[in-house]
Amino acid sequence: MTRIINIRPKRGTRLLLGLAPIAIILLAYMLVSEARHAANPVDKVLPTFGAMADAALRLATMPDPATGQILLVADTMASLSRLGTGLAIATVTSLILGLMLGIVPMARAIAGPVVTIIAVIPPIAILPILFIALGLGETSKIALIAIGIAPYMTRDLAAQVSGLPVEQYLKAQTLGANSWQLAIRVALPQLMPRLIESLRFSIGPAWVFLIAAEAVASDVGLGYRIFLVRRYLAMDIILPYVAWISLLAIVADVLLLRISRKAFPWAHGDAR
Protein backbone atom coordinates (compact mmCIF):
# COMPACT_ATOMS: atom_id res chain seq x y z
CA MET A 1 0.00 0.00 0.00
CA THR A 2 1.20 3.49 -0.81
CA ARG A 3 2.42 5.32 2.25
CA ILE A 4 0.34 8.32 3.19
CA ILE A 5 3.40 10.56 2.99
CA ASN A 6 3.69 9.69 -0.72
CA ILE A 7 0.13 10.46 -1.75
CA ARG A 8 0.23 13.86 -3.42
CA PRO A 9 -3.11 15.43 -4.37
CA LYS A 10 -3.35 16.95 -7.84
CA ARG A 11 -4.05 20.62 -8.35
CA GLY A 12 -7.84 20.30 -8.60
CA THR A 13 -8.06 17.86 -5.72
CA ARG A 14 -5.85 20.11 -3.63
CA LEU A 15 -8.16 23.07 -4.22
CA LEU A 16 -11.19 20.98 -3.30
CA LEU A 17 -9.48 19.61 -0.17
CA GLY A 18 -8.50 23.12 0.87
CA LEU A 19 -12.01 24.46 0.42
CA ALA A 20 -13.69 21.61 2.31
CA PRO A 21 -12.79 22.70 5.89
CA ILE A 22 -13.80 26.30 5.10
CA ALA A 23 -17.16 25.12 3.74
CA ILE A 24 -17.69 22.91 6.79
CA ILE A 25 -16.95 25.78 9.19
CA LEU A 26 -19.36 28.11 7.35
CA LEU A 27 -22.04 25.42 7.21
CA ALA A 28 -21.66 24.61 10.90
CA TYR A 29 -21.94 28.32 11.73
CA MET A 30 -25.08 28.59 9.62
CA LEU A 31 -26.73 25.60 11.30
CA VAL A 32 -25.92 26.76 14.83
CA SER A 33 -26.98 30.30 14.02
CA GLU A 34 -30.29 29.10 12.62
CA ALA A 35 -30.88 26.92 15.64
CA ARG A 36 -30.28 29.86 17.96
CA HIS A 37 -32.57 32.09 15.94
CA ALA A 38 -35.28 29.45 16.03
CA ALA A 39 -35.12 29.52 19.83
CA ASN A 40 -34.71 33.32 20.09
CA PRO A 41 -35.44 35.43 16.99
CA VAL A 42 -33.49 38.45 18.32
CA ASP A 43 -30.31 36.50 19.15
CA LYS A 44 -27.24 38.74 18.69
CA VAL A 45 -24.41 36.37 19.42
CA LEU A 46 -24.43 34.44 16.15
CA PRO A 47 -26.06 36.67 13.53
CA THR A 48 -27.24 35.11 10.28
CA PHE A 49 -25.29 35.70 7.08
CA GLY A 50 -28.17 37.82 5.89
CA ALA A 51 -28.00 40.10 8.92
CA MET A 52 -24.21 40.43 8.54
CA ALA A 53 -24.54 41.27 4.85
CA ASP A 54 -27.12 43.95 5.71
CA ALA A 55 -24.88 45.46 8.36
CA ALA A 56 -21.83 45.37 6.09
CA LEU A 57 -23.74 46.98 3.25
CA ARG A 58 -25.06 49.68 5.55
CA LEU A 59 -21.56 50.48 6.85
CA ALA A 60 -20.03 50.42 3.38
CA THR A 61 -22.61 52.62 1.60
CA MET A 62 -24.58 54.80 4.03
CA PRO A 63 -22.99 57.92 5.55
CA ASP A 64 -22.90 58.01 9.32
CA PRO A 65 -25.49 60.57 10.56
CA ALA A 66 -23.06 61.98 13.16
CA THR A 67 -20.02 62.58 10.92
CA GLY A 68 -21.39 62.35 7.40
CA GLN A 69 -18.69 59.84 6.49
CA ILE A 70 -19.08 56.31 5.26
CA LEU A 71 -17.84 54.39 8.30
CA LEU A 72 -16.15 51.43 6.64
CA VAL A 73 -14.23 53.71 4.28
CA ALA A 74 -13.25 56.16 7.01
CA ASP A 75 -12.17 53.35 9.36
CA THR A 76 -10.20 51.59 6.62
CA MET A 77 -8.41 54.75 5.51
CA ALA A 78 -7.51 55.69 9.08
CA SER A 79 -6.23 52.22 9.96
CA LEU A 80 -4.32 51.69 6.73
CA SER A 81 -2.60 55.06 6.94
CA ARG A 82 -1.47 54.30 10.51
CA LEU A 83 -0.39 50.81 9.54
CA GLY A 84 1.37 52.02 6.38
CA THR A 85 3.23 54.81 8.13
CA GLY A 86 4.30 52.55 10.98
CA LEU A 87 5.46 49.82 8.62
CA ALA A 88 7.31 52.32 6.42
CA ILE A 89 9.19 53.79 9.39
CA ALA A 90 10.03 50.30 10.68
CA THR A 91 11.16 49.16 7.23
CA VAL A 92 13.50 52.06 6.58
CA THR A 93 14.94 51.97 10.10
CA SER A 94 15.51 48.25 10.11
CA LEU A 95 17.01 48.29 6.63
CA ILE A 96 19.64 50.86 7.55
CA LEU A 97 20.31 49.41 11.01
CA GLY A 98 20.31 45.82 9.81
CA LEU A 99 22.75 46.61 7.02
CA MET A 100 25.12 48.37 9.40
CA LEU A 101 24.85 45.72 12.10
CA GLY A 102 25.44 42.98 9.56
CA ILE A 103 28.43 44.51 7.81
CA VAL A 104 30.30 46.71 10.27
CA PRO A 105 31.64 44.83 13.32
CA MET A 106 32.00 48.12 15.20
CA ALA A 107 28.32 48.95 14.62
CA ARG A 108 27.39 45.46 15.83
CA ALA A 109 29.44 45.98 18.99
CA ILE A 110 27.77 49.31 19.71
CA ALA A 111 24.15 48.75 18.71
CA GLY A 112 23.74 44.96 18.97
CA PRO A 113 22.98 44.75 22.70
CA VAL A 114 20.57 47.73 22.63
CA VAL A 115 18.56 46.26 19.77
CA THR A 116 18.44 42.89 21.53
CA ILE A 117 17.14 44.48 24.73
CA ILE A 118 14.50 46.54 22.91
CA ALA A 119 13.42 43.46 20.98
CA VAL A 120 12.52 41.53 24.15
CA ILE A 121 10.28 44.29 25.57
CA PRO A 122 6.63 43.39 24.88
CA PRO A 123 5.50 46.38 22.78
CA ILE A 124 1.98 46.52 24.25
CA ALA A 125 3.56 47.03 27.67
CA ILE A 126 5.03 50.34 26.55
CA LEU A 127 1.77 51.56 24.99
CA PRO A 128 0.94 53.60 28.14
CA ILE A 129 4.37 55.21 27.96
CA LEU A 130 3.74 56.14 24.34
CA PHE A 131 0.34 57.61 25.16
CA ILE A 132 1.86 59.67 27.97
CA ALA A 133 4.87 60.79 25.98
CA LEU A 134 3.31 61.29 22.54
CA GLY A 135 -0.31 62.00 23.35
CA LEU A 136 -3.41 60.13 22.22
CA GLY A 137 -3.17 61.15 18.56
CA GLU A 138 -1.81 59.38 15.52
CA THR A 139 1.85 59.58 16.60
CA SER A 140 1.56 57.17 19.50
CA LYS A 141 -0.26 54.53 17.39
CA ILE A 142 2.29 54.78 14.59
CA ALA A 143 5.11 54.68 17.14
CA LEU A 144 3.71 51.50 18.69
CA ILE A 145 3.66 49.74 15.31
CA ALA A 146 7.17 50.94 14.44
CA ILE A 147 8.67 50.08 17.83
CA GLY A 148 6.81 46.79 17.84
CA ILE A 149 8.25 45.41 14.65
CA ALA A 150 11.44 47.34 13.89
CA PRO A 151 13.66 45.41 16.38
CA TYR A 152 12.52 42.06 15.01
CA MET A 153 13.11 43.18 11.43
CA THR A 154 16.46 44.71 12.30
CA ARG A 155 17.71 41.52 13.88
CA ASP A 156 16.33 39.41 11.05
CA LEU A 157 18.02 41.57 8.41
CA ALA A 158 21.32 41.80 10.31
CA ALA A 159 21.36 38.01 10.56
CA GLN A 160 20.68 37.76 6.84
CA VAL A 161 23.54 40.12 5.99
CA SER A 162 26.07 38.45 8.24
CA GLY A 163 24.85 35.10 6.91
CA LEU A 164 26.02 35.89 3.40
CA PRO A 165 28.98 33.64 2.51
CA VAL A 166 32.27 35.17 3.66
CA GLU A 167 33.59 34.34 0.18
CA GLN A 168 31.37 37.05 -1.26
CA TYR A 169 32.82 39.71 1.02
CA LEU A 170 36.37 38.59 0.24
CA LYS A 171 35.69 38.42 -3.48
CA ALA A 172 34.18 41.90 -3.51
CA GLN A 173 37.25 43.25 -1.75
CA THR A 174 39.58 41.61 -4.24
CA LEU A 175 37.51 43.30 -6.94
CA GLY A 176 38.34 46.64 -5.36
CA ALA A 177 35.11 47.33 -3.48
CA ASN A 178 35.34 49.66 -0.48
CA SER A 179 33.03 49.26 2.52
CA TRP A 180 30.37 51.55 1.07
CA GLN A 181 30.39 49.87 -2.33
CA LEU A 182 30.20 46.50 -0.64
CA ALA A 183 27.18 47.65 1.34
CA ILE A 184 25.20 49.08 -1.56
CA ARG A 185 26.16 46.65 -4.34
CA VAL A 186 26.64 43.32 -2.55
CA ALA A 187 24.75 43.33 0.75
CA LEU A 188 21.82 45.66 0.06
CA PRO A 189 20.50 44.00 -3.11
CA GLN A 190 20.73 40.57 -1.52
CA LEU A 191 18.91 41.94 1.50
CA MET A 192 15.90 43.23 -0.43
CA PRO A 193 14.04 39.92 -0.89
CA ARG A 194 14.54 39.18 2.79
CA LEU A 195 13.30 42.67 3.65
CA ILE A 196 10.03 41.98 1.85
CA GLU A 197 9.74 38.56 3.49
CA SER A 198 10.44 40.09 6.88
CA LEU A 199 7.80 42.72 6.19
CA ARG A 200 5.29 40.01 5.27
CA PHE A 201 5.92 38.27 8.59
CA SER A 202 5.59 41.60 10.41
CA ILE A 203 2.20 42.60 9.03
CA GLY A 204 0.42 40.21 11.41
CA PRO A 205 2.01 41.67 14.58
CA ALA A 206 1.56 45.17 13.13
CA TRP A 207 -2.22 44.64 12.96
CA VAL A 208 -2.21 43.43 16.56
CA PHE A 209 -0.45 46.60 17.72
CA LEU A 210 -2.70 48.80 15.58
CA ILE A 211 -5.93 47.27 16.87
CA ALA A 212 -4.70 47.39 20.45
CA ALA A 213 -3.81 51.07 20.14
CA GLU A 214 -7.09 51.89 18.44
CA ALA A 215 -9.07 49.98 21.03
CA VAL A 216 -7.55 52.01 23.85
CA ALA A 217 -7.68 55.52 22.45
CA SER A 218 -9.13 56.53 19.08
CA ASP A 219 -12.21 57.92 17.40
CA VAL A 220 -11.92 56.22 14.04
CA GLY A 221 -10.34 53.01 12.74
CA LEU A 222 -11.16 49.37 12.19
CA GLY A 223 -9.96 48.34 15.65
CA TYR A 224 -11.80 51.25 17.27
CA ARG A 225 -15.04 50.26 15.53
CA ILE A 226 -15.10 46.63 16.63
CA PHE A 227 -14.28 47.55 20.21
CA LEU A 228 -16.95 50.28 20.12
CA VAL A 229 -19.81 48.11 18.85
CA ARG A 230 -18.82 45.32 21.26
CA ARG A 231 -20.76 47.30 23.89
CA TYR A 232 -23.95 46.65 21.92
CA LEU A 233 -23.07 43.02 21.27
CA ALA A 234 -23.15 43.93 17.56
CA MET A 235 -21.69 40.70 16.24
CA ASP A 236 -23.29 41.48 12.87
CA ILE A 237 -20.76 44.33 12.55
CA ILE A 238 -17.78 42.75 14.32
CA LEU A 239 -17.67 39.62 12.17
CA PRO A 240 -17.70 41.40 8.78
CA TYR A 241 -15.03 43.79 10.12
CA VAL A 242 -12.84 40.89 11.17
CA ALA A 243 -13.32 39.32 7.74
CA TRP A 244 -12.44 42.65 6.10
CA ILE A 245 -9.26 43.02 8.21
CA SER A 246 -8.23 39.48 7.27
CA LEU A 247 -8.88 40.20 3.60
CA LEU A 248 -6.70 43.33 3.76
CA ALA A 249 -3.91 41.33 5.40
CA ILE A 250 -4.11 38.62 2.74
CA VAL A 251 -4.08 41.16 -0.09
CA ALA A 252 -1.02 42.91 1.40
CA ASP A 253 0.77 39.57 1.73
CA VAL A 254 0.02 38.48 -1.84
CA LEU A 255 1.02 41.90 -3.18
CA LEU A 256 4.38 41.82 -1.40
CA LEU A 257 5.09 38.32 -2.62
CA ARG A 258 4.27 39.38 -6.20
CA ILE A 259 6.56 42.39 -5.94
CA SER A 260 9.39 40.26 -4.60
CA ARG A 261 9.03 37.65 -7.34
CA LYS A 262 8.89 40.31 -10.02
CA ALA A 263 11.76 42.44 -8.73
CA PHE A 264 14.13 39.74 -7.50
CA PRO A 265 13.73 36.71 -9.75
CA TRP A 266 17.19 35.44 -8.74
CA ALA A 267 16.01 35.02 -5.14
CA HIS A 268 12.98 32.86 -5.81
CA GLY A 269 14.47 30.10 -7.88
CA ASP A 270 12.12 31.11 -10.70
CA ALA A 271 15.10 31.59 -12.91
CA ARG A 272 16.38 28.09 -12.28
Place this chain on the structure above:
Amino acid sequence: MSALLSFRNVWVEYGEKIVLERVTLDIEEGAFVSVVGPSGAGKSTFLRLILGQEAPSRGELLLDDAPLRSECNPDRGVVFQRYSVFPHLTVLGNVLFGIECGGAPLTARLFGERRREAVAQATEMLEAVGLAHSLDAYPAQLSGGMQQRLAIAQALVKHPRILLLDEPFGALDPGIRLDMHALVTRLWQEQGLTIVMVTHDIHEAFKLSTRVLAFDKRRHDPHAPHRFGSTATYDVPLERKTRAMREAAIPAELLPDDPDILQEEEQK
Protein backbone atom coordinates in the same frame (compact mmCIF):
# COMPACT_ATOMS: atom_id res chain seq x y z
CA MET B 1 65.02 40.52 -5.72
CA SER B 2 63.09 39.24 -8.70
CA ALA B 3 60.50 37.32 -6.72
CA LEU B 4 56.92 38.53 -7.03
CA LEU B 5 55.90 37.16 -3.66
CA SER B 6 58.19 36.21 -0.77
CA PHE B 7 57.47 34.35 2.46
CA ARG B 8 60.10 35.20 5.10
CA ASN B 9 60.04 32.73 7.98
CA VAL B 10 56.27 32.89 8.24
CA TRP B 11 54.43 31.31 11.18
CA VAL B 12 50.71 31.06 11.80
CA GLU B 13 49.69 30.21 15.35
CA TYR B 14 46.27 30.11 16.98
CA GLY B 15 47.14 30.25 20.66
CA GLU B 16 48.81 26.92 21.44
CA LYS B 17 48.10 25.46 18.02
CA ILE B 18 50.72 25.96 15.34
CA VAL B 19 49.37 25.70 11.81
CA LEU B 20 52.30 26.84 9.70
CA GLU B 21 55.91 27.15 10.78
CA ARG B 22 59.08 28.43 9.15
CA VAL B 23 57.63 28.94 5.70
CA THR B 24 60.31 30.63 3.61
CA LEU B 25 59.90 30.63 -0.13
CA ASP B 26 59.73 32.88 -3.17
CA ILE B 27 57.18 32.78 -5.95
CA GLU B 28 58.39 34.09 -9.31
CA GLU B 29 56.31 36.13 -11.69
CA GLY B 30 54.62 33.93 -14.28
CA ALA B 31 54.76 30.81 -12.11
CA PHE B 32 51.87 28.39 -11.79
CA VAL B 33 52.25 27.07 -8.26
CA SER B 34 50.08 24.25 -6.97
CA VAL B 35 49.76 23.59 -3.26
CA VAL B 36 48.93 20.05 -2.19
CA GLY B 37 48.92 18.18 1.10
CA PRO B 38 46.62 16.29 3.48
CA SER B 39 43.63 17.94 5.11
CA GLY B 40 44.65 20.20 7.95
CA ALA B 41 48.16 20.69 6.60
CA GLY B 42 47.70 24.41 6.26
CA LYS B 43 47.14 24.63 2.49
CA SER B 44 44.17 26.92 2.90
CA THR B 45 45.93 28.94 5.59
CA PHE B 46 48.79 29.45 3.12
CA LEU B 47 46.31 30.74 0.55
CA ARG B 48 44.52 32.95 3.08
CA LEU B 49 47.86 34.53 3.96
CA ILE B 50 48.44 35.53 0.34
CA LEU B 51 44.84 36.68 0.00
CA GLY B 52 45.24 38.86 3.08
CA GLN B 53 42.36 37.21 4.91
CA GLU B 54 44.81 36.22 7.63
CA ALA B 55 47.99 37.76 9.00
CA PRO B 56 51.12 35.79 9.94
CA SER B 57 51.80 35.64 13.66
CA ARG B 58 55.53 35.77 12.95
CA GLY B 59 57.58 36.58 9.88
CA GLU B 60 56.44 38.59 6.91
CA LEU B 61 55.10 38.43 3.38
CA LEU B 62 56.46 40.66 0.64
CA LEU B 63 54.62 41.44 -2.58
CA ASP B 64 56.90 43.17 -5.10
CA ASP B 65 59.34 43.65 -2.20
CA ALA B 66 56.81 45.65 -0.19
CA PRO B 67 55.22 44.22 2.97
CA LEU B 68 51.83 42.72 2.19
CA ARG B 69 48.95 44.29 4.07
CA SER B 70 46.64 41.68 5.58
CA GLU B 71 43.53 42.88 3.82
CA CYS B 72 42.03 41.73 0.54
CA ASN B 73 42.95 44.03 -2.34
CA PRO B 74 42.61 44.04 -6.12
CA ASP B 75 46.27 43.05 -6.63
CA ARG B 76 45.32 39.52 -5.58
CA GLY B 77 42.34 37.96 -7.34
CA VAL B 78 40.62 34.86 -6.03
CA VAL B 79 38.34 32.04 -7.16
CA PHE B 80 36.84 29.92 -4.39
CA GLN B 81 35.34 26.47 -4.72
CA ARG B 82 31.87 27.93 -4.12
CA TYR B 83 30.14 31.29 -3.57
CA SER B 84 32.63 33.09 -5.80
CA VAL B 85 30.02 34.91 -7.86
CA PHE B 86 27.24 37.25 -6.81
CA PRO B 87 23.86 35.53 -7.19
CA HIS B 88 21.97 38.80 -7.59
CA LEU B 89 24.01 40.00 -10.57
CA THR B 90 23.84 38.73 -14.13
CA VAL B 91 26.90 37.20 -15.78
CA LEU B 92 27.77 40.57 -17.31
CA GLY B 93 26.96 42.36 -14.04
CA ASN B 94 29.31 40.09 -12.13
CA VAL B 95 32.24 40.98 -14.38
CA LEU B 96 31.29 44.67 -14.58
CA PHE B 97 31.29 44.89 -10.78
CA GLY B 98 35.08 45.09 -10.48
CA ILE B 99 35.36 47.76 -13.17
CA GLU B 100 32.51 49.74 -11.65
CA CYS B 101 34.04 49.66 -8.16
CA GLY B 102 37.27 51.08 -9.53
CA GLY B 103 35.57 53.67 -11.73
CA ALA B 104 32.87 55.06 -9.44
CA PRO B 105 33.81 55.15 -5.75
CA LEU B 106 30.46 56.54 -4.60
CA THR B 107 27.82 54.82 -6.72
CA ALA B 108 29.81 51.81 -7.96
CA ARG B 109 27.91 52.23 -11.22
CA LEU B 110 29.08 53.60 -14.57
CA PHE B 111 26.98 55.45 -17.11
CA GLY B 112 27.18 56.54 -20.73
CA GLU B 113 30.45 56.22 -22.59
CA ARG B 114 32.35 54.83 -19.60
CA ARG B 115 29.74 52.13 -19.16
CA ARG B 116 29.96 51.19 -22.83
CA GLU B 117 33.72 50.85 -22.49
CA ALA B 118 33.34 48.75 -19.36
CA VAL B 119 30.74 46.52 -21.03
CA ALA B 120 33.08 46.02 -23.99
CA GLN B 121 35.94 45.11 -21.66
CA ALA B 122 33.78 42.73 -19.62
CA THR B 123 32.33 41.11 -22.71
CA GLU B 124 35.81 40.53 -24.10
CA MET B 125 36.81 38.84 -20.84
CA LEU B 126 33.67 36.70 -20.92
CA GLU B 127 34.44 35.69 -24.50
CA ALA B 128 37.86 34.55 -23.33
CA VAL B 129 36.25 32.14 -20.85
CA GLY B 130 33.51 31.07 -23.26
CA LEU B 131 30.55 32.74 -21.62
CA ALA B 132 29.76 35.37 -24.26
CA HIS B 133 26.47 33.64 -25.08
CA SER B 134 24.92 34.00 -21.61
CA LEU B 135 25.61 37.59 -20.63
CA ASP B 136 22.15 38.14 -19.16
CA ALA B 137 21.82 34.88 -17.26
CA TYR B 138 21.91 34.74 -13.46
CA PRO B 139 24.48 32.45 -11.81
CA ALA B 140 21.74 30.10 -10.59
CA GLN B 141 20.96 29.36 -14.25
CA LEU B 142 24.57 28.31 -14.94
CA SER B 143 26.17 24.92 -14.41
CA GLY B 144 28.94 24.55 -11.83
CA GLY B 145 31.64 24.73 -14.50
CA MET B 146 30.14 27.85 -16.05
CA GLN B 147 29.93 29.51 -12.64
CA GLN B 148 33.65 28.88 -12.14
CA ARG B 149 34.39 30.30 -15.61
CA LEU B 150 32.45 33.36 -14.57
CA ALA B 151 34.36 33.60 -11.30
CA ILE B 152 37.65 33.48 -13.23
CA ALA B 153 36.54 36.17 -15.70
CA GLN B 154 35.34 38.30 -12.79
CA ALA B 155 38.74 38.07 -11.11
CA LEU B 156 40.83 38.56 -14.26
CA VAL B 157 39.07 41.73 -15.35
CA LYS B 158 40.92 43.47 -12.49
CA HIS B 159 44.30 42.22 -13.82
CA PRO B 160 45.54 40.94 -10.45
CA ARG B 161 49.26 40.45 -9.85
CA ILE B 162 48.46 36.99 -8.50
CA LEU B 163 45.42 34.82 -9.14
CA LEU B 164 44.54 32.57 -6.21
CA LEU B 165 42.51 29.43 -6.85
CA ASP B 166 41.10 27.62 -3.81
CA GLU B 167 40.04 24.12 -4.88
CA PRO B 168 38.50 25.75 -7.95
CA PHE B 169 37.52 22.51 -9.68
CA GLY B 170 36.83 20.39 -6.60
CA ALA B 171 33.05 20.41 -7.06
CA LEU B 172 33.04 19.75 -10.80
CA ASP B 173 32.46 16.60 -12.86
CA PRO B 174 35.64 14.99 -14.28
CA GLY B 175 34.84 15.96 -17.89
CA ILE B 176 34.11 19.57 -17.00
CA ARG B 177 37.27 19.57 -14.92
CA LEU B 178 39.37 18.75 -17.99
CA ASP B 179 37.77 21.64 -19.89
CA MET B 180 38.60 23.92 -16.98
CA HIS B 181 42.22 22.72 -16.95
CA ALA B 182 42.51 23.66 -20.62
CA LEU B 183 40.90 27.03 -19.97
CA VAL B 184 43.13 27.91 -17.02
CA THR B 185 46.25 26.80 -18.90
CA ARG B 186 45.28 28.91 -21.92
CA LEU B 187 44.50 32.01 -19.83
CA TRP B 188 47.72 31.60 -17.88
CA GLN B 189 49.71 31.47 -21.14
CA GLU B 190 47.84 34.22 -22.99
CA GLN B 191 47.69 36.70 -20.14
CA GLY B 192 51.00 35.91 -18.46
CA LEU B 193 49.33 35.23 -15.12
CA THR B 194 50.92 34.21 -11.85
CA ILE B 195 48.73 31.54 -10.27
CA VAL B 196 48.71 29.90 -6.85
CA MET B 197 46.27 27.01 -6.72
CA VAL B 198 45.31 24.87 -3.73
CA THR B 199 44.06 21.44 -4.73
CA HIS B 200 43.39 18.00 -3.32
CA ASP B 201 44.07 16.42 -6.68
CA ILE B 202 47.75 15.55 -6.99
CA HIS B 203 47.45 14.73 -10.71
CA GLU B 204 45.83 18.05 -11.36
CA ALA B 205 48.68 19.79 -9.55
CA PHE B 206 51.37 18.08 -11.59
CA LYS B 207 49.48 18.43 -14.83
CA LEU B 208 48.96 22.16 -14.64
CA SER B 209 51.74 23.75 -12.68
CA THR B 210 55.35 24.80 -13.06
CA ARG B 211 55.95 24.09 -9.41
CA VAL B 212 54.28 21.96 -6.79
CA LEU B 213 54.45 22.73 -3.08
CA ALA B 214 53.46 19.90 -0.74
CA PHE B 215 52.56 20.97 2.78
CA ASP B 216 52.86 18.65 5.74
CA LYS B 217 54.26 18.44 9.25
CA ARG B 218 57.97 17.87 9.22
CA ARG B 219 58.03 16.86 12.88
CA HIS B 220 55.37 15.10 14.86
CA ASP B 221 54.87 14.93 18.62
CA PRO B 222 52.39 12.13 19.35
CA HIS B 223 51.57 13.61 22.77
CA ALA B 224 50.95 17.13 21.49
CA PRO B 225 50.25 16.98 17.79
CA HIS B 226 49.21 20.62 17.68
CA ARG B 227 52.64 21.85 18.82
CA PHE B 228 54.28 21.40 15.43
CA GLY B 229 53.09 23.23 12.36
CA SER B 230 53.21 22.37 8.70
CA THR B 231 55.64 23.70 6.19
CA ALA B 232 56.51 23.04 2.56
CA THR B 233 58.00 19.53 2.81
CA TYR B 234 58.33 19.12 -0.96
CA ASP B 235 59.06 21.91 -3.39
CA VAL B 236 59.09 20.36 -6.86
CA PRO B 237 59.92 22.56 -9.83
CA LEU B 238 58.58 21.04 -13.03
CA GLU B 239 61.32 21.84 -15.52
CA ARG B 240 59.41 20.32 -18.38
CA LYS B 241 56.89 23.07 -18.12
CA THR B 242 59.08 26.13 -18.35
CA ARG B 243 57.78 29.12 -20.24
CA ALA B 244 59.28 27.92 -23.51
CA MET B 245 57.31 24.70 -23.39
CA ARG B 246 54.05 25.99 -21.99
CA GLU B 247 52.23 25.23 -25.21
CA ALA B 248 52.73 21.54 -24.79
CA ALA B 249 50.26 20.65 -22.06
CA ILE B 250 51.66 17.68 -20.25
CA PRO B 251 49.38 14.64 -20.24
CA ALA B 252 48.87 12.61 -17.11
CA GLU B 253 51.23 9.81 -18.23
CA LEU B 254 54.18 12.16 -18.05
CA LEU B 255 53.73 12.73 -14.35
CA PRO B 256 57.07 12.49 -12.56
CA ASP B 257 57.69 9.84 -9.96
CA ASP B 258 57.10 12.15 -7.07
CA PRO B 259 53.31 12.02 -7.17
CA ASP B 260 53.30 8.43 -5.98
CA ILE B 261 55.31 9.32 -2.94
CA LEU B 262 53.10 12.29 -2.33
CA GLN B 263 49.97 10.25 -2.82
CA GLU B 264 51.10 7.79 -0.22
CA GLU B 265 51.71 10.73 2.02
CA GLU B 266 48.20 11.89 1.43
CA GLN B 267 46.66 8.51 2.08
CA LYS B 268 48.22 8.27 5.50
